[in-house]
Amino acid sequence: MSSRSILGKSLFLFIVALSAAALILITSLRKEAVREEPVLPVETLIPFQGDLEKIITISGFVESETTVTVLPRIGGTLEDISVEMGDPVEKDQVIAHIDSEPYTLSYNQARAAYLAAESTFKRVSSLYATKSVSQQNYDEAKGNFDALQASYELAELNLSYTNLSSPVKGVVLQKHVSRGSMVAPQVPVVTIGDIENLRVKCGIPEIHYSYFQKQGRSMEVKIRVPAMDNRVYSGTISHIAPYVSSQSRNFSIICGIDDEELTLRPGMFAYVEFVMDKRIGTYYLPYKALSGGGLWYVDEENTARFVPFEPQFGNDEFFELPADLADRKYVLKGQYFLEEGKTVRLLGE
Structure with missing residues (x-):
C-alpha cells in the first residue's frame, strides 16, 4: 500500500473522529442550555x-347630643361651686351659689314696700267703692301698688337666681370659674354634656347625596375611635341635611353612637365608615x-x-x-x- 493511500485513510478517519467529537460537544451544550434555563x-x-364591603370613610369628632353652658343671670361673688370636671349632675340640681346678701336686702325692701302699697290700695279701694275718694286717688293707689308689686316680684326672682342649677342631666365637661370669682351674665360657670347620647357629625361629598337619601336610614355605619385603641362602635344615621354647602360641596349627616358602656367622651376624633355595598x-x-x-x-x-x-x-x-x-x-x-x-x-x- 502506498504512503499516499495510507495518508488519505488517516485523514478521513481524523475528519470522522473530529465530526463525531463536534457532534457530541454540540449535543452536550444543548442539553446544558436546556438544563440551565431559569425557573x-x-x-x-x-x-x-x-364579607367584602365597599365603604367610604369620613373623619369627625364625637359630640354630645345636648351640651349646655351654664351662665348666671345676675352678677356677684361666687360663694360656692359644688361640682368638678367629670361629676355627674341631675336636671335642676344646684351646682353653684352666688352671694345672696345684697339680693336678700333688696328683696326685703321690695317686699316691705309692696305690703305697704297693698294695704293702701285695699283701703282706697274700699273708700272708692263708697264714692268717698275720687277716681284719680284710686288710679294713683292702684298704679303705685302695681309698680311695687312688679319690683317685689323682680327682687324675688333675682334672689332665686343666686342658686345656679343644671338645666340638663349629664356630666360636667368643663369648669370655667372657681370659688370667690366675680361672675356676671354671659360669663360661663360650667359646661355640662349628656354622655349617654353621643353622636358624630360628618360632611359627605355631594356625589353621594342621592344614595344617602335613598339608603341612609338603613345603611350600616361603623365608627372607629383611635383614642379607644381603634375600637369599632356601631352607629345609626339619625339626620341628613336637606341641602349641600356651596363652599365645601358637602352635605352634613349626624350619626348616633351605640356606646352602652359609656366609654366615649365628647371631643374624641373618630373615623366613620359607611358601608355602601356588601357581598356576604x-x-x-x-x-x-x-x-x-x-x-x-x-x-x-x-x-x-x-x-x-x-x-x-x-x-x-x-x-x-x-x-x-x-x-x-x-x-x-x-x-x-x-x-x-x-x-x-x-x-x-
Whole structure:
C-alpha cells in the first residue's frame, strides 16, 4: 500500500473522529442550555373568603347630643361651686351659689314696700267703692301698688337666681370659674354634656347625596375611635341635611353612637365608615394580583397559566372573584415576567 493511500485513510478517519467529537460537544451544550434555563420564582395565594364591603370613610369628632353652658343671670361673688370636671349632675340640681346678701336686702325692701302699697290700695279701694275718694286717688293707689308689686316680684326672682342649677342631666365637661370669682351674665360657670347620647357629625361629598337619601336610614355605619385603641362602635344615621354647602360641596349627616358602656367622651376624633355595598361570604383577591388585563395562576404541575379577567365589584384593596375561579393558586408576586406554559417555582415550598 502506498504512503499516499495510507495518508488519505488517516485523514478521513481524523475528519470522522473530529465530526463525531463536534457532534457530541454540540449535543452536550444543548442539553446544558436546556438544563440551565431559569425557573422563575413566584409568590402565590389562595383567594380569601368572607364579607367584602365597599365603604367610604369620613373623619369627625364625637359630640354630645345636648351640651349646655351654664351662665348666671345676675352678677356677684361666687360663694360656692359644688361640682368638678367629670361629676355627674341631675336636671335642676344646684351646682353653684352666688352671694345672696345684697339680693336678700333688696328683696326685703321690695317686699316691705309692696305690703305697704297693698294695704293702701285695699283701703282706697274700699273708700272708692263708697264714692268717698275720687277716681284719680284710686288710679294713683292702684298704679303705685302695681309698680311695687312688679319690683317685689323682680327682687324675688333675682334672689332665686343666686342658686345656679343644671338645666340638663349629664356630666360636667368643663369648669370655667372657681370659688370667690366675680361672675356676671354671659360669663360661663360650667359646661355640662349628656354622655349617654353621643353622636358624630360628618360632611359627605355631594356625589353621594342621592344614595344617602335613598339608603341612609338603613345603611350600616361603623365608627372607629383611635383614642379607644381603634375600637369599632356601631352607629345609626339619625339626620341628613336637606341641602349641600356651596363652599365645601358637602352635605352634613349626624350619626348616633351605640356606646352602652359609656366609654366615649365628647371631643374624641373618630373615623366613620359607611358601608355602601356588601357581598356576604364571597371570594376576593388583592388588586396587586391583576396583571395585563387578567390573572396569572399556577396549575398542579407548577405551570403558569393566564386567564383574562376584569373586576366587577370591589373596594380600595380587594376585588370580588367568581366562585368558579376560586380553587386556584394566584400569582401575587413575579407575574410580570411570566409566559404561558412556563414552569415556575413556588416560594415557600
